[in-house]
Amino acid sequence: xxxxxxxxxxxxxxxxxxxxxxxxxxxxxxxxxxxxxxxxxxxxxxxxxxxxxxxxxxxxxxxxxxxxxxxxxxxxxxxxxxxxxxxxxxxxxxxxxxxxxxxxxxxxxxxxxxxxxxxxxxxxxxxxxxxxxxxxxxxxxxxxxxxxxxxxxxxxxxxxxxxxxxxxxxxxxxxxxxxxxxxxxxxxxxxxxxxxxxxxxxxxxxxxxxxxxxxxxxxxxxxxxxxxxxxxxxxxxxxxxxxxxxxxxxxxxxxxxxxxxxxxxxxxxxx
Amino acid sequence: xxxxxxxxxxxxxxxxxxxxxxxxxxxxxxxxxxxxxxxxxxxxxxxxxxxxxxxxxxxxxxxxxxxxxxxxxxxxxxxxxxxxxxxxxxxxxxxxxxxxxxxxxxxxxxxxxxxxxxxxxxxxxxxxxxxxxxxxxxxxxxxxxxxxxxxxxxxxxxxxxxxxxxxxxxxxxxxxxxxxxxxxxxxxxxxxxxxxxxxxxxxxxxxxxxxxxxxxxxxxxxxxxxxxxxxxxxxxxxx
Numbered sequence: 001x002x003x004x005x006x007x008x009x010x011x012x013x014x015x016x017x018x019x020x021x022x023x024x025x026x027x028x029x030x031x032x033x034x035x036x037x038x039x040x041x042x043x044x045x046x047x048x049x050x051x052x053x054x055x056x057x058x059x060x061x062x063x064x065x066x067x068x069x070x071x072x073x074x075x076x077x078x079x080x081x082x083x084x085x086x087x088x089x090x091x092x093x094x095x096x097x098x099x100x101x102x103x104x105x106x107x108x109x110x111x112x113x114x115x116x117x118x119x120x121x122x123x124x125x126x127x128x129x130x131x132x133x134x135x136x137x138x139x140x141x142x143x144x145x146x147x148x149x150x151x152x153x154x155x156x157x158x159x160x161x162x163x164x165x166x167x168x169x170x171x172x173x174x175x176x177x178x179x180x181x182x183x184x185x186x187x188x189x190x191x192x193x194x195x196x197x198x199x200x201x202x203x204x205x206x207x208x209x210x211x212x213x214x215x216x217x218x219x220x221x222x223x224x225x226x227x228x229x230x231x232x233x234x235x236x237x238x239x240x241x242x243x244x245x246x247x248x249x250x251x252x253x254x255x256x257x258x259x260x261x262x263x264x265x266x267x268x269x270x271x
Numbered sequence: 272x273x274x275x276x277x278x279x280x281x282x283x284x285x286x287x288x289x290x291x292x293x294x295x296x297x298x299x300x301x302x303x304x305x306x307x308x309x310x311x312x313x314x315x316x317x318x319x320x321x322x323x324x325x326x327x328x329x330x331x332x333x334x335x336x337x338x339x340x341x342x343x344x345x346x347x348x349x350x351x352x353x354x355x356x357x358x359x360x361x362x363x364x365x366x367x368x369x370x371x372x373x374x375x376x377x378x379x380x381x382x383x384x385x386x387x388x389x390x391x392x393x394x395x396x397x398x399x400x401x402x403x404x405x406x407x408x409x410x411x412x413x414x415x416x417x418x419x420x421x422x423x424x425x426x427x428x429x430x431x432x433x434x435x436x437x438x439x440x441x442x443x444x445x446x447x448x449x450x451x452x453x454x455x456x457x458x459x460x461x462x463x464x465x466x467x468x469x470x471x472x473x474x475x476x477x478x479x480x481x482x483x484x485x486x487x488x489x490x491x492x493x494x495x496x497x498x499x500x501x502x503x504x505x506x507x508x509x510x
Contacts, residue, residue, distance in 0.1 A: 126405075138452040138465040143422040162456040169450030171417040171467060176442040177491050188417050190450060206457050225457060 002026065005120065005198045006213040007034035007156025008061065009051070011041030011094070012202030012252075013238075015211040016050060018230035019201045028215065032113060034156040034198055035061025035122040037106070038094050040248050041202050042238035048102045060109035061122040062129050062157065067095050068107040086245045093244060112148075118216075119150035123157040132195055134162040142166045145193040152194045152216070161199025161212040161225045167192040196223050209255040273301035274486040276394075277333070280340065280401065280435030281477025283313030284376060286321040288479050291496040293332055299483065305333040306392065308435040308475060309340015309401035312385075314365075314372035322381045339388040340401035341408050341436060346373055352386045360408075391427075395486065398429035402436035410437040411472055417445055420472045430470045433484070438477035440493040445470045 004023045009016050023031060033056050038044040051058055098106075111128065113120040124130035125148035132141060132155050141164065145153040169190030175183055199212030206212065210227040217223075236249035250256075277296050282289050296303050311325060312318040325335050339347070349358040349370060362370050377385075390407070391400035403409035404426035411420060411434045420443070424432050448467030453460060473491055475482040483492040 134454045134456060137425055138450045138463070139418065139421050139448070139467065140425050141452075142450060143418050146416075146418055160456065162454055164455075165453045167451050167453075169448070171421060171448035172446045173417050174444045174446050175413065176444050176471070177493065178441070185446070190418060208457070212457075225455075227457070 001030065001218050002028045003030040003032065003216050003218060004028045004213055005032050005034065005154050005196070005216065006056075006201050007122070007198040008036040008159055008200035008203060009033070009038075009041075009047050010036055010063070010200065010202030011038045011044040011047050012211075012230075012235050013041075013043040013046045013050070014231045014234045015202045015228075016047050019211050019213055019228050020050075020054070022226060022228045023213070023215075026215070031056045032115075032120050032154070033058040034120055034154060035059045035109065035128070036063045036156065036200075036202075037061065038067055038098065039063030040090050040244075041235065042242040042244060044094050044098055045102055047202075048098075048105060052105060057113055057120075058109055059113050059120055059122050060106065060111055060128060063091075063094070064106040064109060065128055066091060067098065068103060086247065090244060090248070093242070114150070117151035118154060119145075119148050119152070120154045121148075122155065124155060125150075125153070128157070131158050132197065133158055134160060134164060134197070138166055139169075139171075141195055142169060142190060142193055145195060146191060150193070151191075152196060152221075154196050154198060154214075154216075156198050156200065158197055159200035159203055159205035160197060161206060161214060162195075162197045163214075163223045163225070164195045164197075165192065166190075166194070194221075194223075199225065203252065204255065207255055209252065275299065275301040275303050276484040276486060277303050277305045278308060278399070278433055278435075278473075278475040278482040278484060279305065279335075280308040280475055280481075281310040281313075281438060282307070282321060283310055283342065283478070284316040284318030284321050285478065286324060288496055289321055289324065291479065292481060295494065295496055296333055297331070301485075303333055305335045306399055306433075307335045307337040308399060308433065309338055309407075310342045310435065310477065311337060311340070312342050312346065312373070312377050314342075314369050314376055316376065318376045319378050319381070322377065322384070326381075326384055336392065337388055338391050338399070338401060339385060339407075342373065343385050343388065344407050345370075346377055346382070347386055349374055350379075350382055352382070393427065393429060396429050397431040397433060398424070398427040399433045400427075401434070403434060404432070408436065412437045412439055412474065413441050413443055415472075417448075421445060421448070421467060421470065424470050424472065430468065431489075432470075432472045433475055433482070434472060435475050435477060437474055438480075439474040440476040440480055440482060441472075441474040442491045443472050445472075 122128045172187040239249040345358040403423045479496040
């Protein structure tokens, strides 16, 4: 049986509708969402209500948390101080726009969802704000999955879809400076584990404009990254009409990975 | 001259033990740097005299370099230094009486000094912390999975991690390791083999049990204050 995993919807209703349609066309009814229903995009209430209406199990993303609890992360991930200002503007805009009912819904989302051997989180099992990038230290990546007692970890947050398999691992250890009878050397075999990043439905940062999500076959364990076209113009117009920073529309339209990267490359966060 | 670090923790207000360690260290050869890896305070006894001595060392004392530990974190929580949070974990696990004993054991005039202490030190390629790089309350022991130990080393980007929280004394080397990583994304597939460079986690002990670390040779000596070093020596060598 196939399951679809979606993430980082970011209040982009046309993209969410297109992805849900694509999932429906494949006959998949089992969908899990990894959060960030809101932020950046112009239709936060509409996206939340669609997910609620479809009864899609959802974990809380970093934007969902911040809208409820206030900004509490360093936000060092912003490529510049200007980008950070725009992010904070979008945060306030979203907070003002959301209905109380939808805020309550976001507030009550779980940090993680577990289904048998699969664990679903927004960022990592440690935090909604931690990025599990595709090329991060392989042992650290394996530790995130193993210590979460999962075989497959589904995450989002990076907006870059990928499937990472960590296999054939081992670590040799030796106890030093002990009585001779206590000195031991042993090699520990590490389990094979996978991290699957669903990418982003509403704000892709993979170099293209298409929304992405993943389909996992629970029997064969096969995972496929799906790319879906949606009415980009509609979202871009809604961003402008809502009074959100026009650069949000510009980067969506151009599929830029980091739209603001070059504006203040010297930004070093000291918080 | 040999450079050595003396790594101490878990004094919990015990000035007598601290003085015994200072006395030991005066007799230890080499250029010694004294690190106190937290838990200078605790609920069992009044900690003011020890804190005063750490802040105002006697003229012939080794200067102590202190970081905060789990008990310091509890008193900071309870005293409002961590926003709205209070020492709930302590309250739930040990009860209200212990929370009161802790706050009574430390004069409020020391709180600013405690609040200014660092989480840890990074010296050379070594991390010196109370618990782990993930959590001040995390116990790292010989039984901790090597994958977890490696992660805690990686988080600090160090090759040696000195930890005190478990109260145990051990020196565990991660001698080698490997893992294969295969990433598939929209650009295709890429494979990589990652290896573990030699690293170690060292439990320094607590109270009278402390550790001497020889920076030049990477050797540890587990010591009990007032007694001979517990380093195992072949033949008839003397320390």
